Amino acid sequence: MGGTVSIRARLTLWYGSALLLILIAVALTLYTVLARDMRSQVDRSLEEAAAVAVQALEQRGAVPFISFDDLTAEFPELAVLDKFYQIFSPAGVITIQSPHVKRHNIPLSRTALEAALAGQATLESARFRGEASIRLLSVPISRGGRLFTIVQVGASLNHVERALRRLLTVLLIGTPLALLASLAGGWFLAGRALRPVDAITAAAERIAGGDLSQRLTIPPSDDEIGRLAATFNNMIARLDASFQQVRRFSADASHELRTPLTVMRGETELALRRPRSAEDYRLVLESSLEEIDRVSRIVDDLLFLSRADLGQVPMQSAPVRLDTLLQDIRQQASVLGQDRQIQVTAGPLEPVTVLGDELRLRELLLNLVDNAVAYSKQGGTVELRLTQDRKEARLTVADSGIGMPPEERARIFDRFYRTDAARAHSKKGTGLGLAICKWIAESHKGRIEVESAAGEGSRFTVMLPLAPAPTR
Ligand SMILES: Nc1ncnc2c1ncn2[C@@H]1O[C@H](COP(=O)(O)OP(=O)(O)OP(=O)(O)O)[C@@H](O)[C@H]1O
Ligand SMILES: [Mg+2]
Numbered sequence: 001m002g003g004t005v006s007i008r009a010r011l012t013l014w015y016g017s018a019l020l021l022i023l024i025a026v027a028l029t030l031y032t033v034l035a036r037d038m039r040s041q042v043d044r045s046l047e048e049a050a051a052v053a054v055q056a057l058e059q060r061g062a063v064p065f066i067s068f069d070d071l072t073a074e075f076p077e078l079a080v081l082d083k084f085y086q087i088f089s090p091a092g093v094i095t096i097q098s099p100h101v102k103r104h105n106i107p108l109s110r111t112a113l114e115a116a117l118a119g120q121a122t123l124e125s126a127r128f129r130g131e132a133s134i135r136l137l138s139v140p141i142s143r144g145g146r147l148f149t150i151v152q153v154g155a156s157l158n159h160v161e162r163a164l165r166r167l168l169t170v171l172l173i174g175t176p177l178a179l180l181a182s183l184a185g186g187w188f189l190a191g192r193a194l195r196p197v198d199a200i201t202a203a204a205e206r207i208a209g210g211d212l213s214q215r216l217t218i219p220p221s222d223d224e225i226g227r228l229a230a231t232f233n234n235m236i237a238r239l240d241a242s243f244q245q246v247r248r249f250s251a252d253a254s255h256e257l258r259t260p261l262t263v264m265r266g267e268t269e270l271a272l273r274r275p276r277s278a279e280d281y282r283l284v285l286e287s288s289l290e291e292i293d294r295v296s297r298i299v300d301d302l303l304f305l306s307r308a309d310l311g312q313v314p315m316q317s318a319p320v321r322l323d324t325l326l327q328d329i330r331q332q333a334s335v336l337g338q339d340r341q342i343q344v345t346a347g348p349l350e351p352v353t354v355l356g357d358e359l360r361l362r363e364l365l366l367n368l369v370d371n372a373v374a375y376s377k378q379g380g381t382v383e384l385r386l387t388q389d390r391k392e393a394r395l396t397v398a399d400s401g402i403g404m405p406p407e408e409r410a411r412i413f414d415r416f417y418r419t420d421a422a423r424a425h426s427k428k429g430t431g432l433g434l435a436i437c438k439w440i441a442e443s444h445k446g447r448i449e450v451e452s453a454a455g456e457g458s459r460f461t462v463m464l465p466l467a468p469a470p471t472r
Pocket of ligand 2: 433
């Protein structure tokens with residue numbers, strides 16, 4: 001079952017790669033957005049703290065060298081635990097410092113000093129060996145147009161960096177884990193979805209082994225596999241039916257051909273047994289000629305049908321006046337029915353034109369009329385009619401003959417099928433006529449139907465699409 005595994009692996013692989021890309025994209029976005037947000041939050045809190053300090057210093061006026069503790073005694077809002085303050089003189093020398101920065105003196109950077117001289121605040125990061133980065137905001141305070149002092153607020157980025165490191169760890173471990181879990185799930189699901197395919201393959205192998213009675217037993221469902229199984233079963237059923245039909249067809253064909261040959265052989269052998277008069281020979285030859293006609297008719301019909309099956313029967317498509325065609329056929333049929341006093345009459349014959357092959361349509365109608373006469377009782381009637389509605393022409397051939405029971409109506413269009421009543425009524429006939437009629441009707445995009453009751457007669461109706469109205 002290499003195919004199954006490879007589809008399964010391919011599905012899982014595709015799915016896994018797509019998921020990996022998505023996971024990486026999500027992790028990257030999450031990390032960068034979060035990092036930026038946390039940093040800018042620190043910056044904002046530095047700005048707020050600086051604003052408080054600037055306000056305190058401005059209120060207090062002159063800055064003498066006092067300690068930070070004295071300053072916070074006056075302005076308690078400056079004692080913020082997670083920040084430290086440094087106050088620089090315009091020369092960049094530290095004058096006041098909050099206690100928790102005392103471990104290092106963080107000097108004022110050159111850029112900050114230059115910006116301060118230009119009256120601008122500076123945000124910068126600094127890092128000391130083995131410690132978290134520090135974020136520094138230096139704000140100049142001027143008095144009378146001169147730089148008076150520089151307030152610097154700082155905060156450690158320690159907690160930010162710790163949080164980001166933790167997030168990174170979670171992402172680095174979580175992403176591969178999520179990927180693995182969903183790959184395993186995908187592998188399992190793909191395997192489960194493809195399992196019926198194995199069953200189908202096994203069944204197909206049994207069927208290919210020649211057992212056309214095999215069917216797939218996949219529980220019916222409307223998913224892809226269910227439809228595949230249903231389609232597959234349908235196909236096998238049709239193959240089965242057509243193989244059976246072919247088998248029956250050739251059995252029937254050889255049987256139909258053997259009958260006249262057996263008759264000819266018997267009569268010929270009998271005639272040859274002793275010398276006969278010329279009249280006797282003539283009778284035998286006449287009878288043989290009849291059988292030969294019959295054989296060649298069967299062979300012609302078979303040839304026609306097999307060429308029709310192969311799509312090799314050329315079909316013209318020209319306007320055909322059905323009413324004149326029917327008039328013609330009525331005359332021919334009257335001759336056919338003469339010796340058994342069968343009346344062939346024409347009902348209403350509307351002028352109707354269809355597109356088609358006149359010779360084939362004539363053959364179709366002749367076959368129907370021939371049947372109607374052949375299966376009529378002595379002195380019966382046959383009526384031809386032609387009407388039309390908006391879309392189609394309706395041709396009917398009705399007789400008052402032997403008819404047929406309803407259960408046989410569907411089968412009379414099969415090749416070689418003849419009803420028992422027909423066999424009893426007339427020895428002639430092979431059961432190919434209606435198969436040809438049906439083919440001709442359908443190749444004109446029409447159809448043929450029959451209504452009948454046993455012993456009461458039949459009515460065959462041929463429906464053909466009308467020729468499009470001539471455009472003027
Ligand atoms: N008008 C009819 N009345 C009663 N049965 C009919 C009629 N037309 C056809 N059938 C039945 O349908 C069968 C098939 O007709 P079809 O024309 O194909 O064959 P056939 O007439 O027996 O032989 P042939 O091939 O020589 O025409 C007939 O054998 C007969 O049983
Ligand atoms: Mg017939």
